[in-house]
Amino acid sequence: MFATPILRAGQPGFWKRSLTEFKRQAVIAVNMEGLHVPTKPFPLIYFDKEESIGATKIMCDSDMGGFSTASLTWVPPQRSSRSSTTSRTTTSSSDEKSEETAITEHEGEPAHALFKGTISTELPQNRPNIQRSGYAAFRTRDRGVSLFGKLLWDIDPYNYLALRVKSDGRKYFINIQTESIVPTDLHQHLLPCSRPGEWETITIPFAAFVRTNYGMVVEPQREMLRQKVRSIGIGLTDRVQGPFELRVADMWATNQPPKRGDADTGFDVQRVDERGTGMMDEVEPKRKPGEEEKILI
Numbered sequence: 304m305f306a307t308p309i310l311r312a313g314q315p316g317f318w319k320r321s322l323t324e325f326k327r328q329a330v331i332a333v334n335m336e337g338l339h340v341p342t343k344p345f346p347l348i349y350f351d352k353e354e355s356i357g358a359t360k361i362m363c364d365s366d367m368g369g370f371s372t373a374s375l376t377w378v379p380p381q382r383s384s385r386s387s388t389t390s391r392t393t394t395s396s397s398d399e400k401s402e403e404t405a406i407t408e409h410e411g412e413p414a415h416a417l418f419k420g421t422i423s424t425e426l427p428q429n430r431p432n433i434q435r436s437g438y439a440a441f442r443t444r445d446r447g448v449s450l451f452g453k454l455l456w457d458i459d460p461y462n463y464l465a466l467r468v469k470s471d472g473r474k475y476f477i478n479i480q481t482e483s484i485v486p487t488d489l490h491q492h493l494l495p496c497s498r499p500g501e502w503e504t505i506t507i508p509f510a511a512f513v514r515t516n517y518g519m520v521v522e523p524q525r526e527m528l529r530q531k532v533r534s535i536g537i538g539l540t541d542r543v544q545g546p547f548e549l550r551v552a553d554m555w556a557t558n559q560p561p562k563r564g565d566a567d568t569g570f571d572v573q574r575v576d577e578r579g580t581g582m583m584d585e586v587e588p589k590r591k592p593g594e595e596e597k598i599l600i
Contacts, residue, residue, distance in 0.1 A: 341460050345556040347535055348443055350416040353377045362538075363420070363439045368427035373420035373439035378550070382411035412502065413467070415552040424542055437544070442478060442536025455482060456532040458509070461556035464535075465506045469550040472499035474541045479512060482531035490527045491515050494537065502552075506561040 349355060356377045363373040424437035446454035464477070475494040490512040495505060514524050518540060535554060539547055 340558060342558065344465070344559075345456075345458060345461055347456065347458075347554045347556060349553040349555075350377060350551060351414045351553070353379075356416060358444055359416070359441050359536075360444050361439075361441045364423075364436045367433060367436075368430050369433075369436040370423040370425045370427075371421060371437060371439050372423075373418070373441070375441050376417050376419075378412070378415050378417050380411065380414045412469075412550075413552045415467075415469075415550045417548070417550055418537065419546070419548040421546050422539065422542070422544055424544055435542075437542040438538065438540045439547070440478065440536055440538030440540075442480070443534045445533060453482075455530075456556075457530050458532055458556040459529040461509070461529075461558055463506050463508055463557050463560065464554070465504060465557050465559070466494070466554050467502065467504050467552035468494070468496065469502045470494065470496035470499050471548045472496065473539060473543065473547050473549075475549060476538050476540060477507070477512075478534075478536045478538055479527065480533045480535075481528040482533055483525075483528055485516065487516055488521070489515050502550075504562075506557070506559070 348358065356375060359375055361373055361375055363369070364371045365373075418441055420439050422437050422439065426436050427433060448454065464479075466477070475496075476491050477494055479490045480488075481490070492507055492512045495507070496503065509527055509529060512527055513520055514527075515521060537549065537551065539549075
């Protein structure tokens with residue numbers, strides 16, 4: 304069985320991965336990004352190209368003999384035009400003329416991945432070891448290895464996970480897998496969509512994620528190992544039979560807190576000081592306007 308061209312494009316080769324990782328670490332070293340709190344977003348996955356689908360993996364109970372279905376397809380950006388006319392009257396020396404001007408309003412959707420299918424809780428026959436069914440999920444594939452070792456995401460300098468999604472109102476969960484001692488551990492959080500059927504940006508603190516194993520909360524609740532993140536994905540495990548549809552444009556790590564009020568988010572949000580709270584800010588605090596420079600001896 305050979306990989307499709309899209310899958311090959313979504314999985315770069317060893318030397319390309321090594322070069323990309325070298326460029327990333329070089330930029331961090333030159334800009335000394337580790338000394339200050341980053342202000343730019345850290346992209347995890349952008350579904351801006353069709354090849355980005357090849358960097359994901361679909362999981363469904365049909366892999367174990369179940370009857371649920373799931374697919375992840377790329378949808379290009381779409382713009383719909385809606386025309387309306389307004390009447391404008393101009394007066395000349397001889398007569399009055401009525402001129403109609405067309406106004407075009409552009410509405411559309413960004414490029415995104417469409418995660419859709421059907422959930423079925425029917426159990427497969429002649430498989431007594433399977434007692435529960437009815438789930439579907441997708442996640443990013445392992446990024447492979449390079450000259451610098453296994454490629455993992457280091458999102459420790461960031462406080463929030465942000466997603467641009469359009470939900471159907473069902474209860475989806477965000478899954479983050481790290482390079483932990485227990486490989487089956489996941490850190491999960493409910494995808495809190497407030498406007499089903501509309502595009503919205505959702506921001507969740509990493510501290511709000513809960514450590515689980517096979518869908519069950521486990522103790523002790525260790526802090527997420529954000530220095531070594533293997534994959535991120537979204538799953539549907541509500542076991543409610545019927546179709547589902549979730550559109551995801553992108554996912555990224557950020558230090559920008561939710562734009563809505565703290566009471567609306569449901570999270571205990573601690574806003575980041577705009578002046579920065581990095582290591583150099585602790586060693587050498589920023590001067591106030593008009594304050595003389597202090598020389599430390």
